[in-house]
Amino acid sequence: MKNITTGIDRLLQLVEERKKISAETAAKELNLGKDVIEEWAEILEQEKIVNLSFKFSKMHIEAKKITERTVFDSAKQISSQKEAFHRKIESTIKSIDNESAGFEEIRSEFEKIQGHIKDELETVRKEMKELEHFDALKKNIEKDIQTQKKDYELFTKAYDEEMKTFEKNYSSSIEKLKKEQDTLKKLQDSIVGLRSDKQEIEKIIKESLQRLKDVEKKADEQIVDMKQTEKTIDKLKKEIDGLSTNIKVSRAKNLKTLAKIVGEGRERITKDHENLLKNAQSKVTELKDYADAGEKIYKKFSDKFMKKIETGDLISEIEKEKNDLKDELIELDKKVQTFNALKGSVEVKDQFKEIEAKIFSYEEKRHKLSDKINKLLGMMK
Incomplete structure (x- = not known):
């Protein structure tokens, strides 16, 4: 995913380049209001990313030095969160595999049935042609x-x-x-x-x-x-x-x-x-x-054919959704493993929220997939 540069990111980049800059100067260079810069600076200070100082009632923003302890704590926190995400993703994939345990057997049985149905369909087509002739x-x-x-x-x-x-x-x-x-x-x-x-x-x-x-x-x-x-x-x-x-x-x-x-x-x-x-x-x-x-x-054949056709469509749909969901979860797990502890805490938090939202949506997809598999099992009885 392409990173989107926000106004607060540009301010942080400017502070890191200058080491120390007044809110007034930053507002001029970023072509933004002074009040906006001061508000962003206060947010960055709360996140412990910058330090603020005041001289003659003017705000100065200073880049905060990253200590070894800060890096260690941040890395430990992110590592813990990454591990939690990884376990959740693995659990979801296992649930998908467990819930679709009988799916492969059903698909194999359905392919055999389709062969018989084709012969029956050919017979019906011939008889329908005779009816059309008369x-x-x-x-x-x-x-x-x-x-x-x-x-x-x-x-x-x-x-x-x-x-x-x-x-x-x-x-x-x-x-x-x-x-x-x-x-x-x-x-x-x-x-x-x-x-x-x-x-x-x-x-x-x-x-x-x-x-x-x-x-x-x-x-x-x-x-x-x-x-x-x-x-x-x-x-x-x-x-x-x-x-x-x-x-x-x-x-x-x-x-x-x-x-x-x-x-x-x-x-x-x-x-x-x-x-x-x-x-x-x-x-x-x-x-x-x-x-x-x-x-x-x-x-004789209508109900049977329609049921089989509906079953075939459902099997194809389940197969695609199952594979797509597993692929998306694997890609998400790879993305989680690439998190960098040195990134700003605001950016990391945003990414964590994004991951949590995706995992929640994948859980909903898994439940829907489970319902379709249960429906398929009911149709094959």
Whole structure:
């Protein structure tokens, strides 16, 4: 650990260099307040590291000569403390070894068990792969069923659209036929009127031959027009009848074809759907059997595996903490043996406090390690 130089250390170093220095001069050279220097000097005097003297109310700090007796007493005290620390550290290490006496045996037994567990895990992995395969197969079957259902819906929609088109064309032809029939009726009504006029004219023919001739001429012209119109109407009627017949034949034919296609499609889709459902049910049953088997396998090994895995983690954790704690205690013991009796008493006391705090923390770690070992022993029963 790197030594940290404090203000009081700098003051002590300055006093040792000058042998004797006033508090005022020391404050200026260390760039500190005079009151602070005087306070530190009083602490050093209490620790019997320096001597203080006053001249004209000014404090002077003088380095204290280290006598052979002082060195001997300090060395004896530190040696005694070092020995106490050493015994405490050794005791802690022995306690760690005693408390973990059965640990090596447990670790060896666990390594053997791990070999058996690996074989069991491999068997479980294979069975889980089979379960995953059948699960994927089930999803594909469900996807095929959805595709067949969608195709059937599209086919039915197309058939409905085609039927609407046929019905629209048929309705349009019927409307045209009605219009032509209305025109024919109007012409027939007109002919009836002309014939009535002719009869009236014939009654008065003797009275007006010229008028009769004009009427006959007009009637003849109307008859010609009527005949032409009748021909046109007959032609249109024939065309309409032909169109109607064609529409009926085409509609019947298309309906028959569509009915056949729809029937075949429905029959095929129904059959495929039944087969898919039958296969799906078979696969679901098979998957359920595999799932039940997998659940039994999982139930059989889950608790055992989890317990072993937890045990393995705990063994590794205990092994690491045990080795780390022993290494730290050995390093601490080495540090204790390097204490120097000639160091300032303040520094030595600080180091002793630091060592005591570390030993206390290591004792706490040892107790926690002991609890984990007891937990491990309980898990292995």
